[in-house]
Amino acid sequence: MSGIGRTCRRQLRPLASALRNTRDRALGGACAVLLYHRVIDLHTDPQLLAVKPLHFDAHLALLKKRYRVLTVEEFDHHLLGRKRFPRRSVLITFDDGYADNHYAARPLLEKHGAQALFYIASGYIGSGREYWWDELERLLLLNEHLPERMAFAMDRVRIAWSAEAGDLRRQAQLAYADQLNVMRGLPAGKRERALDELRTILGPQAQRRSHLPMTVDELKQFTASPSVEIGAHTQWHPSLAQVDEAEQHMEVSGSKKDLEQLLGREVKYFSYPFGTGADFNTVSERIAREAGFLHTAANYPGFVHARSPLHRFPRFLVRDWDEAEFARRMEGFMRP
Ligand SMILES: [Zn+2]
Structure with missing residues (x-):
């Protein structure tokens, strides 16, 4: 397929999608x-x-x-x-x-x-217990006592930060965003093991009733x-x-x-x-x-x-x- 053909198709795609929607709406509500x-x-x-x-x-x-x-x-x-x-x-x-x-x-x-x-x-x-993404939020984003140094590795979960490398809260925020993506792809057993371990390292905190x-x-x-x-x-x-x-x-x-x-x-x-x-x-x-x-x-x-x-x-x-x-x-x- 030529470059021109590709461009043309790309331009026609929204039109094709609109036509399909119109047809489906006419037939199917x-x-x-x-x-x-x-x-x-x-x-x-x-x-x-x-x-x-x-x-x-x-x-x-x-x-x-x-x-x-x-x-x-x-x-x-x-x-x-x-x-x-x-x-x-x-x-x-x-x-x-x-x-x-x-x-x-x-x-x-x-x-x-x-x-x-x-x-x-x-x-x-x-x-x-809170849903796993809420617990991760509580442990990493709402934690008042983040350790000065963190070096955690279990399965694909990897969390590392240090006070020398800059603001701890900022580093924990980045870890939260990364680990949300990693943890959603883990089977429950592995995710739970990682969370158990993180709970121990990051300190006991009460479950939030609101969550x-x-x-x-x-x-x-x-x-x-x-x-x-x-x-x-x-x-x-x-x-x-x-x-x-x-x-x-x-x-x-x-x-x-x-x-x-x-x-x-x-x-x-x-x-x-x-x-x-x-x-x-x-x-x-x-x-x-x-x-x-x-x-x-x-x-x-x-x-x-x-x-x-x-x-x-x-x-x-x-x-x-x-x-x-x-x-x-x-x-x-x-x-x-
Ligand atoms: Zn859901």
């Missing part, structure tokens, strides 16, 4: 699946996962006024039945299983008569609400594409079994941890399908239509936007 994580007011939020309760309340009011908020059953009817989605339809989803989903998100969903699909990382439920996952009792009460539908999100939240097939299988099927045992009901839905194209692969898709999940959510922007792939449909990530910003973003999501 469009549903914006929204991805939230937390509803809470936090002092520090390096991953930008938290939406303030005031803002979530405003989001729901706007969604109910201007959009068609689907129940999970309605979403299934259109996606699984390959039926055209209603105009301006929306599905609300949450990942991870933080306790604030029960104490803050659920009551607001109930107030507005809306339902959401909550994907839960089952290993953390009832553990009384805990739900307890078993909280999850049971939560699930009893008509505003809540439950899906699975692995046991220990790895980047599935970076671990081997046996580990993927254990994480995916294990989370389904864990939740079904806890709740005494079938769990039919799944979402990939992190969910970008680098975090799941065709093996993950097959494992999710074979585990018996009806559909699986990913995390890249795009709308869902009646022809969308069942085991990697897109979602729009929602940040802590005020009402005006959320309204603007929603209109952007709805445009092809």
